[in-house]
Amino acid sequence: MDNPVLVEVTRGDQVESTHRGAVAISDAQGNVLFALGDVETPVYPRSASKPIQALPLVESGAADAMGIDEAEIALACASHSGEPMHTSRVAAWLQRLGLAEGDLACGPHPVRYAPVWEDMIRRGEKPTRIHNNCSGKHAGFLTVAHHWGVATAGYERIDHPVQQAVAKALAELAGLSQPLPWAIDGCAAPNFAIPLSAFARALARLASPKTLTPERASAARRIVKAMTARPELVAGTGRVCTTLMRAGGGRVAVKTGAEATYAAIVPGHGLGIAIKIDDGGGRAAETTIAYLLARMGLLDPDTVHDIVNPPVLNTREARVGERRPATTLLDAPLPDLSGRAAAQ
Amino acid sequence: MDNPVLVEVTRGDQVESTHRGAVAISDAQGNVLFALGDVETPVYPRSASKPIQALPLVESGAADAMGIDEAEIALACASHSGEPMHTSRVAAWLQRLGLAEGDLACGPHPVRYAPVWEDMIRRGEKPTRIHNNCSGKHAGFLTVAHHWGVATAGYERIDHPVQQAVAKALAELAGLSQPLPWAIDGCAAPNFAIPLSAFARALARLASPKTLTPERASAARRIVKAMTARPELVAGTGRVCTTLMRAGGGRVAVKTGAEATYAAIVPGHGLGIAIKIDDGGGRAAETTIAYLLARMGLLDPDTVHDIVNPPVLNTREARVGERRPATTLLDAPLPDLSGRAAAQ
Numbered sequence: 249m250d251n252p253v254l255v256e257v258t259r260g261d262q263v264e265s266t267h268r269g270a271v272a273i274s275d276a277q278g279n280v281l282f283a284l285g286d287v288e289t290p291v292y293p294r295s296a297s298k299p300i301q302a303l304p305l306v307e308s309g310a311a312d313a314m315g316i317d318e319a320e321i322a323l324a325c326a327s328h329s330g331e332p333m334h335t336s337r338v339a340a341w342l343q344r345l346g347l348a349e350g351d352l353a354c355g356p357h358p359v360r361y362a363p364v365w366e367d368m369i370r371r372g373e374k375p376t377r378i379h380n381n382c383s384g385k386h387a388g389f390l391t392v393a394h395h396w397g398v399a400t401a402g403y404e405r406i407d408h409p410v411q412q413a414v415a416k417a418l419a420e421l422a423g424l425s426q427p428l429p430w431a432i433d434g435c436a437a438p439n440f441a442i443p444l445s446a447f448a449r450a451l452a453r454l455a456s457p458k459t460l461t462p463e464r465a466s467a468a469r470r471i472v473k474a475m476t477a478r479p480e481l482v483a484g485t486g487r488v489c490t491t492l493m494r495a496g497g498g499r500v501a502v503k504t505g506a507e508a509t510y511a512a513i514v515p516g517h518g519l520g521i522a523i524k525i526d527d528g529g530g531r532a533a534e535t536t537i538a539y540l541l542a543r544m545g546l547l548d549p550d551t552v553h554d555i556v557n558p559p560v561l562n563t564r565e566a567r568v569g570e571r572r573p574a575t576t577l578l579d580a581p582l583p584d585l586s587g588r589a590a591a592q
Numbered sequence: 593m594d595n596p597v598l599v600e601v602t603r604g605d606q607v608e609s610t611h612r613g614a615v616a617i618s619d620a621q622g623n624v625l626f627a628l629g630d631v632e633t634p635v636y637p638r639s640a641s642k643p644i645q646a647l648p649l650v651e652s653g654a655a656d657a658m659g660i661d662e663a664e665i666a667l668a669c670a671s672h673s674g675e676p677m678h679t680s681r682v683a684a685w686l687q688r689l690g691l692a693e694g695d696l697a698c699g700p701h702p703v704r705y706a707p708v709w710e711d712m713i714r715r716g717e718k719p720t721r722i723h724n725n726c727s728g729k730h731a732g733f734l735t736v737a738h739h740w741g742v743a744t745a746g747y748e749r750i751d752h753p754v755q756q757a758v759a760k761a762l763a764e765l766a767g768l769s770q771p772l773p774w775a776i777d778g779c780a781a782p783n784f785a786i787p788l789s790a791f792a793r794a795l796a797r798l799a800s801p802k803t804l805t806p807e808r809a810s811a812a813r814r815i816v817k818a819m820t821a822r823p824e825l826v827a828g829t830g831r832v833c834t835t836l837m838r839a840g841g842g843r844v845a846v847k848t849g850a851e852a853t854y855a856a857i858v859p860g861h862g863l864g865i866a867i868k869i870d871d872g873g874g875r876a877a878e879t880t881i882a883y884l885l886a887r888m889g890l891l892d893p894d895t896v897h898d899i900v901n902p903p904v905l906n907t908r909e910a911r912v913g914e915r916r917p918a919t920t921l922l923d924a925p926l927p928d929l930s931g932r933a934a935a936q
Binding site: 250257259260261262264265266267268290291292353354355356357366369370380429430431432433434435436439441507508526527528529532562563564565566568569 | 594601603604605606608609610611612634635636697698699700701710713714724773774775776777778779780783785851852870871872873876906907908909910912913
């Protein structure tokens with residue numbers, strides 16, 4: 249099935265580029281309340297699955313045993329920008345475990361936040377594994393291995409108990425049987441492919457934890473609260489995830505992933521939202537998630553206007569076009585959550 | 593009409609992202625020898641139209657009058673990387689015209705070639721308009737205005753004689769009537785929207801200049817020769833356009849454009865090739881043009897393998913997937929030009 253066009257990019261009075269994709273909104277029972285496109289073929293949620301990849305850290309008791317605080321839980325769910333608020337916390341966390349940068353399985357990559365990157369260039373510094381946007385997730389994995397007394401080396405391998413715990417949590421939340429298909433993510437950890445409808449269901453179960461065991465319910469609440477309480481740690485200065493969570497004022501936790509995925513957890517309504525843009529164009533995933541959340545009344549439309557409908561600027565800073573939701577989204581019969589009392 | 597998937601990006605054994613698009617291959621008579629997808633709706637060729645935007649510079653006599661050499665003609669067709677070989681030549685060219693950086697209508701943007709950009713950061717330098725990847729095109733526009741004795745200020749406006757000359761050349765080559773629809777490009781100059789079939793025809797007429805007036809035919813030959821003789825000036829170190837033209841050994845001139853367009857001029861066979869990827873994903877345009885040229889026997893497949901079919905690497909440099917032409921391209925009944933003698 250061909251996915252519909254969700255986002256258009258114009259130049260002058262003409263559409264220049266289009267992005268197709270799929271959206272699923274589910275409740276915790278697995279009822280798909282809204283769908284666009286193919287929500288049944290497995291896709292890799294990539295970093296949008298980090299809130300679920302963080303579950304073993306909390307539900308295993310590792311977080312409590314190791315004194316992991318709210319900021320560190322937010323970092324375990326983060327694709328961070330490599331700012332000092334991120335890297336200093338990950339470094340201190342590793343040190344508390346008696347581990348170091350070299351114990352992280354993720355490789356280095358350039359720092360996303362330009363002022364920090366430019367400072368590093370001026371000082372002749374190279375990025376380390378702690379600068380990897382996934383370093384908090386990996387610190388979380390290491391914490392679980394340490395807590396369980398299993399080898400920390402190899403924690404990123406599919407057959408390691410930590411990754412098996414992630415797979416089990418994801419499959420149970422999504423209502424899928426194991427083994428899930430998987431591949432290797434940019435950070436060297438496994439990423440499990442699941443249908444968008446099942447991913448939305450898994451997110452909804454984090455939003456509506458009364459359907460879960462007490463340990464998992466408590467872990468889900470802590471993870472969602474950490475993300476919404478510390479949105480600057482989940483992404484960074486000027487990033488879309490951070491802006492959306494601030495605009496939501498605690499009503500929604502969001503997480504982006506590579507190749508244009510997005511996840512949203514709506515605790516007050518027990519809903520999960522999952523997005524994948526076919527072509528991996530992140531700009532379209534950003535417009536789609538911001539539009540959906542604003543239309544559903546979960547955040548202030550004015551605050552997110554420049555994510556939903558930003559201008560296309562030329563190098564003289566003149567407006568020469570715009571990015572905008574396509575008709576498929578504009579006409580979508582979305583649930584209106586603005587007037588509904590929190591159901592959970 | 594829905595364009596077909598041209599390029600896939602895999603992770604593990606599964607397709608993670610797909611890119612749709614359209615391709616037209618035409619001869620100078622406007623016969624579309626091969627087409628995929630919608631080649632009749634106007635698209636913005638963006639910088640892929642630079643070889644045509646450079647025509648007035650040469651056919652007006654401005655290039656000869658001002659002593660414009662082959663390197664400068666290549667720069668007039670360039671989206672350059674801001675390396676010293678590019679910026680020093682544009683600066684000297686402007687100086688010869690009695691003009692300066694401030695006369696360029698394009699704005700500054702970060703330099704694409706990382707070693708130069710990092711040097712600028714270390715020295716605390718800001719990019720200038722000369723660093724704009726289009727600065728050679730703009731120097732060409734200024735040269736024409738200077739030669740004609742018209743105002744150089746405002747040369748980027750749609751009603752300026754230079755832009756009208758560009759529009760006329762493009763419409764004549766493409767076989768379209770004026771006025772052409774247009775919008776403002778990233779560099780503040782107009783960009784004209786034309787169907788891919790007409791764009792391919794225009795490129796074919798540059799490849800087969802015997803169909804043109806003597807002035808235009810001579811200009812077309814000089815432009816194509818300059819691009820293929822100085823491919824490092826048309827793009828830069830490590831860039832795809834540069835690599836493809838080197839691999840072609842003079843058999844093909846290529847030019848990329850923003851939002852995933854590509855143009856190819858095949859002088860030995862009098863053909864033009866035009867590509868637009870729907871979603872603006874440049875990686876897919878690169879795979880498509882490299883695959884088409886290699887399949888048609890116009891360049892060495894081994895040299896371009898890592899453009900046609902590059903690995904997807906993670907941050908540990910491990911291969912976790914690949915980018916590849918989709919079945920639509922693999923099964924395409926393309927003309928085989930490897931054994932044919934040059935027809936022009």
